[in-house]
Amino acid sequence: MISIPQPSKVRLFHNSRSTDDVAEIWSQIDEPYPKDVERPQRERADFQACVEPFDGKVKALPGNTQSAETYQQIVTWLQQCIKSHHACTVSSNSRFLPTRLIDLTGWGRGKAVKLVESNSIHRDQSIPYIALSHRWDGQITAAASTTSENILPRLEELTVDTLPWNFVHAMEVTHLLKINYLWIDSLCILQDSKEDWNREAALMSEVYQNSECTISDQSGQTSSMGFFCSGDVQNDSVEFRCSSQDGQSSKMVRAVKTQPSWVALLAQGPLQSRGWCLQERELSPRVLHYTPSQVLWECRAFKASEGWPARDISSELSEGYSKYNLRILDRIQAQDTHEIYTSWLNTVRDYASRSLTKYEDTLPALGGLARIVHGYVHCDYVAGMWAADLRRSIAWVPGEGPNDSSSTSRHATYVAPTWSWASVVGKISFELAKALSRDVTDETVAVIDGWRITHLTPDPFGQIASAELHMTTPILTAVLDYYSSSSYYFLRGPHDTVGKWYGQMIFDVKAESESLQVVWCIPLFTSDVRGGIGLALVPVQGQEHTYRRVGHIWELGMSHFQTLERQSIVLI
Numbered sequence: 146m147i148s149i150p151q152p153s154k155v156r157l158f159h160n161s162r163s164t165d166d167v168a169e170i171w172s173q174i175d176e177p178y179p180k181d182v183e184r185p186q187r188e189r190a191d192f193q194a195c196v197e198p199f200d201g202k203v204k205a206l207p208g209n210t211q212s213a214e215t216y217q218q219i220v221t222w223l224q225q226c227i228k229s230h231h232a233c234t235v236s237s238n239s240r241f242l243p244t245r246l247i248d249l250t251g252w253g254r255g256k257a258v259k260l261v262e263s264n265s266i267h268r269d270q271s272i273p274y275i276a277l278s279h280r281w282d283g284q285i286t287a288a289a290s291t292t293s294e295n296i297l298p299r300l301e302e303l304t305v306d307t308l309p310w311n312f313v314h315a316m317e318v319t320h321l322l323k324i325n326y327l328w329i330d331s332l333c334i335l336q337d338s339k340e341d342w343n344r345e346a347a348l349m350s351e352v353y354q355n356s357e358c359t360i361s362d363q364s365g366q367t368s369s370m371g372f373f374c375s376g377d378v379q380n381d382s383v384e385f386r387c388s389s390q391d392g393q394s395s396k397m398v399r400a401v402k403t404q405p406s407w408v409a410l411l412a413q414g415p416l417q418s419r420g421w422c423l424q425e426r427e428l429s430p431r432v433l434h435y436t437p438s439q440v441l442w443e444c445r446a447f448k449a450s451e452g453w454p455a456r457d458i459s460s461e462l463s464e465g466y467s468k469y470n471l472r473i474l475d476r477i478q479a480q481d482t483h484e485i486y487t488s489w490l491n492t493v494r495d496y497a498s499r500s501l502t503k504y505e506d507t508l509p510a511l512g513g514l515a516r517i518v519h520g521y522v523h524c525d526y527v528a529g530m531w532a533a534d535l536r537r538s539i540a541w542v543p544g545e546g547p548n549d550s551s552s553t554s555r556h557a558t559y560v561a562p563t564w565s566w567a568s569v570v571g572k573i574s575f576e577l578a579k580a581l582s583r584d585v586t587d588e589t590v591a592v593i594d595g596w597r598i599t600h601l602t603p604d605p606f607g608q609i610a611s612a613e614l615h616m617t618t619p620i621l622t623a624v625l626d627y628y629s630s631s632s633y634y635f636l637r638g639p640h641d642t643v644g645k646w647y648g649q650m651i652f653d654v655k656a657e658s659e660s661l662q663v664v665w666c667i668p669l670f671t672s673d674v675r676g677g678i679g680l681a682l683v684p685v686q687g688q689e690h691t692y693r694r695v696g697h698i699w700e701l702g703m704s705h706f707q708t709l710e711r712q713s714i715v716l717i
Contacts, residue, residue, distance in 0.1 A: 193404075196387070197397040201455025205382035205401050206439050211314075211373040215440055216321050218454055219433060222442045223322065223358060226431055232445040232478070233430040239271035241355040244345060245291075245333040246274055246326040247303065249319055257302035258316065260291065260332065273357040274326035275319040278425040278432075279311055280415055281331070281502060282368055289368070290336040303332070310371030315360050318433070324357060347604040350513030353428035361426065361434045363414030363441075372435040404452040408461060410436045420501040424514040427472050427492070445475050473514070477521055485522055486534035490575040493529065497566060497573045504556045505608060507567045512606030519606075526605060527596050528565035528612050535593055539614070540578035540669050540678050541566045542697045543653050549574075549632070553654055562612040563694040564680070564716045569653055577675050577699055589706045590668045591618030591679075594713070614716040619709035620682075621666040623647045625658070634658070636666065636681075636698065648701035650681050657695055666698055667714075668706050677701030682716070691715045 195202040207214040226233050242263035251257050266272060288307035291299060305313060312329055319327045335341040345352075353359060364372040380402075387398040405413075411434060416422040426432055426443075434441035439451040448459050462471045473488045480488065496511055508529055515526050524531055530538035543553045553571030561567035594615040601608040623636035632655070638645030647666060652658045664681040672678050681696035692714055 191403050192400045194398055194400045197399075199397075199399055202399070203401050203453045203456075204399065206376075206378050206404070206452055208378035209373070209375040210435055210438075210440055211317075211375075215451060216318075218451055219318075219440060219442075220322065221454070222444075222447075222449070223431065226444045226447065230444060230446040232475075235478075237355050237430060238351070239355070240268070241351050242266065242268075242272055242274065242326075243328050243333060243348065243352045246328055247316070247332060248325065249316055249327060250325045252316060252320045258305055259301060259303050260296065260299040261326075262300070272326060273324050274328055275315070275322070275324055276328045276353055276356040276359045276425075276429065277312070277315045277330075277362070278359050278416060278422055278429075279329075279362040279368065280419050280422070290331045291333065292337040293335055294337075296335065299332075309368035311362050311364075311366075311368045314371040314373055315362075318360055322358075328352060328356065343602045343604065343607070346509045346512065346607060347602070349424070349509075350428055350516045353425055353513065354430065354517065356429060356431075358431040358433060359425060359429035361414075361416060361422075361432050363411065363416055363434045363436045365413075365415050365437055374435075374437045376438060401452070404450070405438070406461075407441055407448060407450050407458045410434070410438070410441060410450070418499055420496060420499040420506065421510045423492070423496050423499060424511055427474055427514050428517065443472075445472075474517060477518070482522055482533070485518065486531055486537070487579060489518060489531065489534075490538065490579065493566060494572075494574060497571070504558075504560060504570065507556070507560050508609060509604075509607045512604065515606045525596075527598060528561045528609060529567040530565065532596070535596075536669055537575065537578040538566075539564045539680065539694075540575070540697065542574045542577060543569060543651060544572050544574065544632075546574050546576050554656070555654055559609075559611075561609055562614065562717055563653070564614050565612070568694075577672055577678055577697075587668075587671065587703070589619065589703055590670055591616045612717070615713070616667070616716065617711050617713050618667045619706040619711050620714070621647065621705055621709065623664055623666050623681075625650070625662055625664065636664070636701075639663075645705070646702070647705060648677060648679070648698045650696045650698045652681075652696045653694065661695070664695060665692065666701065668701055668703055671703060672699070675699040677703040685717065688715075688717075691717060693717055 193203045209215070244263060246261055246263055246266075248259050248261040251259070286309070288304070289309050289312065305316070312332070315329065316327060334345045362372040364374055366372060366374070382399060382401040384397055384399045386395050388395040411417065414434065414436060416426070430445055432443040434443065441451075442449050442454075447457050448462070449456055450458075459471070459475075473485075473492050477485055477488070492514070493511075501507060501510060511529065515529075519526055522531055522533065524533045526532075527535060549572075553569040553573070555569060566573045594617055596615065597613045599610040599612070601610045622639060624639055626635040626637055633649050633651040636647040636650055638647065650664065661683065664683060666679050666681060668677055668679045670678055677698075677700065679698040679701045680694050681698055682692035683695050685691040685693055690713060694716060
């Protein structure tokens with residue numbers, strides 16, 4: 146409920162970033178208060194205000210994300226983007242279609258909705274389609290999944306009545322946008338076929354990148370409830386006439402109850418915690434985020450909300466580690482290669498904090514985005530990292546940094562080599578590694594000689610069967626001293642080098658520290674923030690000169706390595 150102060154002359158406070166050139170307005174209310182408007186006890190009211198003309202400015206919400214007003218706003222955004230935003234179409238392939246689609250040409254016409262193989266669609270021009278980004282929950286039933294057993298009947302008819310409501314709502318939005326085809330992962334990929342899944346996972350970047358738009362279910366409701374939401378907005382706004390201080394002119398003023406920001410609404414969305422959903426948002430040129438109160442628009446060039454439909458909030462988004470940051474593909478064309486690598490580290494940090502239903506999806510769920518970034522950096526993709534930025538990338542830290550005790554764990558079975566961030570479950574950080582902003586020239590640090598990656602499928606951005614990192618480096622043996630008031634260890638010299646202090650270390654997985662008293666240290670680079678940065682290793686039994694990573698080292702005394710002989714080693 147909006148609060149308007151009692152006196153007839155009131156001072157209005159509103160967002161200084163408004164398009165209006167009026168920051169403070171003395172107003173004369175010509176009309177009585179609405180009967181159901183609460184009179185506040187203080188002058189400052191919780192509202193935003195704008196002056197006529199009102200078109201495109203802050204406004205009250207429709208109160209239902211299924212409303213005709215909402216659809217009209219979506220159409221306006223979509224048409225504006227298609228006509229005016231070169232950045233939103235530059236990377237799309239208008240001839241691409243996913244392997245299967247949901248055919249909605251019969252929707253509302255008494256004809257069947259069905260699955261269709263895209264190679265059977267007559268194409269004399271580009272065929273637009275919508276994609277759905279959603280979370281899989283306990284409400285995803287067998288009816289919501291296509292398998293090798295039910296695909297043939299579904300090519301004849303897809304029984305809409307048996308589907309989750311979020312699927313049905315996506316069909317309704319697609320139809321109202323006058324688009325005939327919809328892509329939903331669980332319906333368009335055979336859920337019982339590993340071969341089909343692997344093939345479609347390799348196409349994921351194409352599916353989202355070439356969609357006309359992606360519907361993002363950020364409602365927080367279960368799939369059985371759908372993503373349309375409604376609320377009481379009857380008293381969320383009021384309009385009244387405002388006079389100038391000299392009384393010579395007047396304009397209408399609209400006061401609207403302050404709404405959560407675009408950033409806040411997206412941050413609260415359930416898809417922000419789901420691993421697959423990161424690249425679905427990143428890859429899509431246009432996204433409609435259906436939140437509990439309103440629809441948010443996001444494209445490469447413009448981001449806005451129903452509450453303020455013409456106001457672009459892109460400049461307010463973080464370029465750092467935020468889960469609601471500027472998307473990497475939104476700014477990649479304006480970045481140099483080093484900036485792209487740093488943006489990738491930011492994206493990986495966000496991704497690692499999210500959850501996956503299947504641990505083996507760790508690399509595939511980011512593979513589509515990696516495929517697109519590869520087209521800009523033109524270097525090898527190595528276990529979730531870029532070859533030209535490998536020295537920084539392997540210096541990841543578990544948790545939010547050295548002083549964070551966040552727990553990480555290893556995957557139950559092999560997903561990635563221990564030197565990759567993808568080898569652990571949980572939050573990771575590259576904050577210390579980012580201090581390396583130039584090529585390493587120190588002759589005492591490790592040299593990366595090469596790598597060997599074996600993939601489980603032909604997709605170079607997909608699952609890994611094994612991986613090796615070949616290095617030439619001095620190696621220093623250190624004894625662990627636990628620092629009880631923190632989550633890290635001190636590294637000191639063996640008993641015959643009493644008094645030597647080598648650095649500080651945090652284990653990648655805390656449980657692995659219980660059986661270790663000694664680690665082998667290798668130097669990577671010198672950081673402007675934390676001194677020498679290196680890795681803690683342990684030998685692999687039965688494999689000569691072969692090690693696995695167990696931790697991250699900072700404040701590493703680089704002088705200790707100057708007299709040591711360099712060795713050729715393999716990290717797995």
